[in-house]
Amino acid sequence: MSDTDPKATRTGRPRSTAADAAILEATRASLVDLGWSKLTMSDVATRAGVAKTTLYRRWAGKNELVVDAVAVLFDELELPDRGSLAADVQGVVLQFAALLERPEARTALMAVVAESTRDDSLRHRIRSAIVDRQKRLVLLGRERAQARGELRYEDDASAAARNADLIFDVIAGAVVHRTLVSAEPVDAEWASGFTSLLLLGLAGAQAG
Amino acid sequence: MSDTDPKATRTGRPRSTAADAAILEATRASLVDLGWSKLTMSDVATRAGVAKTTLYRRWAGKNELVVDAVAVLFDELELPDRGSLAADVQGVVLQFAALLERPEARTALMAVVAESTRDDSLRHRIRSAIVDRQKRLVLLGRERAQARGELRYEDDASAAARNADLIFDVIAGAVVHRTLVSAEPVDAEWASGFTSLLLLGLAGAQAG
DNA sequence: GCAGTTACGCTACGGGTCGTAGCGTAAGGA
DNA sequence: TCCTTACGCTACGACCCGTAGCGTAACTGC
Numbered sequence: 209m210s211d212t213d214p215k216a217t218r219t220g221r222p223r224s225t226a227a228d229a230a231i232l233e234a235t236r237a238s239l240v241d242l243g244w245s246k247l248t249m250s251d252v253a254t255r256a257g258v259a260k261t262t263l264y265r266r267w268a269g270k271n272e273l274v275v276d277a278v279a280v281l282f283d284e285l286e287l288p289d290r291g292s293l294a295a296d297v298q299g300v301v302l303q304f305a306a307l308l309e310r311p312e313a314r315t316a317l318m319a320v321v322a323e324s325t326r327d328d329s330l331r332h333r334i335r336s337a338i339v340d341r342q343k344r345l346v347l348l349g350r351e352r353a354q355a356r357g358e359l360r361y362e363d364d365a366s367a368a369a370r371n372a373d374l375i376f377d378v379i380a381g382a383v384v385h386r387t388l389v390s391a392e393p394v395d396a397e398w399a400s401g402f403t404s405l406l407l408l409g410l411a412g413a414q415a416g
Numbered sequence: 417m418s419d420t421d422p423k424a425t426r427t428g429r430p431r432s433t434a435a436d437a438a439i440l441e442a443t444r445a446s447l448v449d450l451g452w453s454k455l456t457m458s459d460v461a462t463r464a465g466v467a468k469t470t471l472y473r474r475w476a477g478k479n480e481l482v483v484d485a486v487a488v489l490f491d492e493l494e495l496p497d498r499g500s501l502a503a504d505v506q507g508v509v510l511q512f513a514a515l516l517e518r519p520e521a522r523t524a525l526m527a528v529v530a531e532s533t534r535d536d537s538l539r540h541r542i543r544s545a546i547v548d549r550q551k552r553l554v555l556l557g558r559e560r561a562q563a564r565g566e567l568r569y570e571d572d573a574s575a576a577a578r579n580a581d582l583i584f585d586v587i588a589g590a591v592v593h594r595t596l597v598s599a600e601p602v603d604a605e606w607a608s609g610f611t612s613l614l615l616l617g618l619a620g621a622q623a624g
Numbered sequence: 625g626c627a628g629t630t631a632c633g634c635t636a637c638g639g640g641t642c643g644t645a646g647c648g649t650a651a652g653g654a
Numbered sequence: 655t656c657c658t659t660a661c662g663c664t665a666c667g668a669c670c671c672g673t674a675g676c677g678t679a680a681c682t683g684c
Contacts, residue, residue: 220630221680227632243534248670259633266673314533321596322526325519326451331599341595372611377594378586385500386591388529390581391539401582408620409613416616428659429651435661456641467662472643 223266230256232262234238235277239312244274244319256299271323278316279337281307287345293353297403301383305394308387318388345377360414378406385413431474438464439471443485447520452482452527458555479531479538486524487545489515495553506604508553509591513602516595526596554584568622586614604617 234255238247249270253260267273285303290296307313317338324331350372353359362368382402386394424573442463446455458477461468493511498504515521525546525553532539561567570576590610594602 218514218630219628219682221632221682223631224680244530245534250670260671261634261673262632265631269672311533315530318526318530318533322452322523322530325522325526325596325600326453328533334597334669370609373598373600374606374613377598378590378610380597381589381591381593382586383589385592386585388533389542390585390586391532392581398582401578402586405582405586405617405621406613407617408624409615409617412616412620413613416612426659427653427657429653429661431660457643458641467646468642469663470661473660477643 209272227256227258227262228266231258231266231273232277232280234258235273237311239274239277239316245309245316247274249273271320271327272333273339274316275330275333276321278313278320279341281310281313282338282341285341287348289352293349293356293358294403294407296349296352297406298399299380300349300379301399301402302396303345303393304342304380304383305387305399308384308394314388317384342380343372343376346379347372350375359410375406375410428587435464435466436474439466439474439481440485440488442466443481444520446523446589447482447485447524451523455482457481457510466467479528479535482524483538483541483545486521487549489518489521489571490546490549493527493549493553494565495556497560501557501564501566502611502615504560505587505614506607508557508587509602509607509610512550512588512591513595513607516602522596525592529578540607550588551584554587557578558583567618583614583618 231252234252235247237255238252242248242251245257247270250260250261252273253263263273267276285307287296287299290299308317320330320334324334350359354361362371383394386392386398392398427460439460442460443455445463446460450459455478457471458468460481461471471481475484493515495504495507495511498507516525528538528542558567562569570579574593591602594600600606
């Protein structure tokens with residue numbers, strides 16, 4: 209979560225875990241109220257009841273702080289087994305969409321991605337803190353579909369990985385683009401249309 | 417381009433169109449060198465050889481300026497007829513991807529979209545300046561496919577519009593996500609895999 | 625207990641950007 | 655020539671950044 213992880217027991221006063229929680233909570237609150245561009249470190253410190261220097265002792269700057277603050281939202285993602293691949297895909301889509309309805313996520317996600325185009329370490333942080341958490345759901349859905357016999361197990365491991373990457377980019381990309389660029393709601397109707405398009409494509413790929 | 421358009425002839429000294437061009441050019445150069453977050457109005461003004469006040473006379477702020485500066489890149493988008501829907505889709509994908517290779521576009525696009533989540537007027541500006549220019553290609557590709565008989569003409573106009581919106585979000589979203597979030601290249605191989613997935617989905621929708 | 629070590633709150637600071645006001649000058653139109 | 659608008663320039667208060675320095679708080683090992 210923070211930059212340094214206190215492996216084993218260290219000497220000296222330990223870092224306040226309560227401060228960690230308060231800071232991340234304050235960051236989300238500030239994102240809701242002010243949005244990414246007007247969020248300042250001073251404001252977060254004030255909201256958290258913490259000195260500004262304490263923030264800089266744990267995070268290099270606004271980018272890293274916001275990534276960690278938003279990352280916990282992606283821990284809530286779950287994918288109950290709905291019995292079919294179609295229902296599971298629709299579930300994933302609606303989960304992503306629900307997350308993007310939250311103003312903290314809306315304003316922060318694209319902003320940190322934009323920053324990451326010029327900052328490799330930030331990009332890796334986003335990947336492990338956010339993207340991988342999303343991707344879990346896609347991989348889980350595939351496993352279930354294979355167990356059900358809806359998708360076949362692939363022989364070539366690297367080809368399977370490429371395929372999963374493709375499907376993940378299609379699902380996540382479409383939902384994000386619909387929500388943030390087109391600024392149209394991802395409701396049940398859209399999710400249904402998207403799901404059938406994707407599944408027909410996958411079915412065709414299985415056949416061909 | 418600027419905020420006010422001089423409809424009809426106005427009295428007084430006209431705005432320098434050379435300054436317009438110099439400012440937008442300087443903005444793109446600054447995006448390349450500094451990136452979105454470190455780009456400042458003062459820097460752009462200096463690069464353009466223009467007073468800072470001149471920028472504020474034409475654009476409300478950094479957001480609007482960058483949108484206009486990047487928008488012209490999307491005018492270069494073209495879609496030569498490659499003879500089949502599959503080839504045309506692949507063409508669109510590679511066009512989008514090539515645009516996102518440019519550092520000005522990479523750093524600016526996601527940033528202004530992030531800003532637009534809290535600024536409706538900015539969102540509309542992005543739509544008309546950027547998104548609609550992309551969407552043209554998708555609509556053009558559909559028309560050609562219909563003329564070739566690869567896709568059937570749809571009766572319900574609103575359903576057709578929803579469908580085009582869906583396909584646009586899928587294509588643009590997938591390419592953007594692949595490029596900026598997954599940070600993997602959109603090469604011919606990926607484009608080919610994506611295209612076949614999409615087309616199989618469309619083919620299935622035509623049949624079902 | 626006592627020293628050693630690390631975290632915290634607080635204050636203060638130089639450096640930078642923002643967006644605007646005010647002024648004199650330049651470039652067109654009636 | 656008068657009127658109107660645009661331009662360059664300077665200066666300004668407000669704000670945020672990221673860091674340094676200090677005294678104090680909390681926890682560990684002896």
